[in-house]
Amino acid sequence: SQQGEEDPQALSIQEGENATMNCSYKTSINNLQWYRQNSGRGLVHLILIRSNEREKHSGRLRVTLDTSKKSSSLLITASRAADTASYFCATDHTGANSKLTFGKGITLSVRP
Amino acid sequence: GAVVSQHPSWVICKSGTSVKIECRSLDFQATTMFWYRQFPKQSLMLMATSNEGSKATYEQGVEKDKFLINHASLTLSTLTVTSAHPEDSSFYICSARDPGRNSYEQYFGPGTRLTVT
Numbered sequence: 001s002q003q004g005e006e007d008p009q010a011l012s013i014q015e016g017e018n019a020t021m022n023c024s025y026k027t028s029i030n031n032l033q034w035y036r037q038n039s040g041r042g043l044v045h046l047i048l049i050r051s052n053e054r055e056k057h058s059g060r061l062r063v064t065l066d067t068s069k070k071s072s073s074l075l076i077t078a079s080r081a082a083d084t085a086s087y088f089c090a091t092d093h094t095g096a097n098s099k100l101t102f103g104k105g106i107t108l109s110v111r112p
Numbered sequence: 113g114a115v116v117s118q119h120p121s122w123v124i125c126k127s128g129t130s131v132k133i134e135c136r137s138l139d140f141q142a143t144t145m146f147w148y149r150q151f152p153k154q155s156l157m158l159m160a161t162s163n164e165g166s167k168a169t170y171e172q173g174v175e176k177d178k179f180l181i182n183h184a185s186l187t188l189s190t191l192t193v194t195s196a197h198p199e200d201s202s203f204y205i206c207s208a209r210d211p212g213r214n215s216y217e218q219y220f221g222p223g224t225r226l227t228v229t
Contacts, residue, residue, distance in 0.1 A: 031216050041117075042205055042220040043156070088155065092216055099146060101219060102156045 005082055005103050012109040021106045023089030024069075030092050032065060033100065034074045037086045047085075059061040081112040105106070114210050115139055124178075125196055125228055131223045135193045135206030141186035142208035150203040158211065162189040196228040211220035 013019050023032070031050045035043040045094045049056045049065045049072065055065050062075040076083055088108050090100040119152040125131050132171075135145055143164045147158040152190040160181050163173040168181035178200075193200050203225050207218040 010177055033217060036221075039201075040203070040225070042116075042222070043207070044224040045217045045219070048217055098216075099161055101158070104155045106155075 006087070006106045008106060009096055009104065010107045012111065013079055015079060015081055015110050015112050017079055019079050019083070019108055019110070021074045021076075021087055021089075021108070023072045023074070023103055025072075025089075025091045026070065027093065028067075029110070031097065032063075032073075033090045033092065034061075034063060035088045035090060035102075037088065037105070039085075043088070043108075066102050076108075079110045079111050082111045083110060114213065114219045116142075116206065116208050116219045117142055117220040120206075120224060121222060122225040125226070127197055127228055128195055130192055130194045131138045131196055131226060133193075133204055133206075133226075135191070135208070137187045137208045137210070137219070140208075140210040140212055143186060143191075143211060145183060145189040146207055147181060147189070147191050148157045148205045148207070150205060150223075152203075156205060159191075159217050164189075177200070192225065195207050196226070198228045201226055201228045 033048045034046045036046050037043045047058050047061055047063050049063050060077045064076045066070045086105045090102045092098050095108050117136045119134045127176045145162040150156045159174045162181045162183040164183045170176045183189040183199050187221040202218050203223050205223040
């Protein structure tokens with residue numbers, strides 16, 4: 001069953017603006033990961049946050065995790081047209097060799 | 113590092129035929145690989161977990177006799193769609209973990225688009 005649920009489902013912003021995407025999940029996790037997918041391509045891992053972490057940064061990406069609310073957010077700062085893609089959160093329940101459960105994804109369009 | 117390839121990148125086959133898709137970890141050994149399918153504008157649905165040297169673990173609702181998975185080596189897993197039908201048309205993606213990196217992230221192949229006519 002689907003674990004992660006992202007919102008909004010689609011987001012359109014102007015280049016240079018920040019994009020915030022949210023993900024909620026239902027059961028406890030070991031870690032939560034965000035992936036990016038360009039149209040018709042495979043997924044690229046963006047960032048992983050463990051259940052005992054609250055915030056992580058990687059370049060223009062900032063992810064937060066609130067385990068009490070079972071939610072995470074991905075912030076992309078100073079967006080670029082090249083950031084246009086689908087973004088998925090995925091939850092990992094037990095860690096090593098555990099399967100990922102993906103949300104439905106968010107389609108981000110960055111207008112130049 | 114941690115590159116996963118898939119072959120072919122796209123395939124068109126006739127209804128009733130079988131199609132084999134290969135997933136290779138190019139620069140690491142993957143004891144576990146995962147197979148997903150993705151319909152247009154939808155999420156990835158895990159089909160099965162492929163374990164090297166043992167039988168795959170299928171998710172509920174996935175027909176193991178229709179989607180044959182073989183993980184014969186530490187760098188290769190194959191998915192064979194047997195007696196394909198138009199409803200099997202989809203985007204199939206594999207992924208693998210690199211145990212040598214001690215990381216939980218999965219490395220994804222570029223996907224294989226299957227069209228059954």
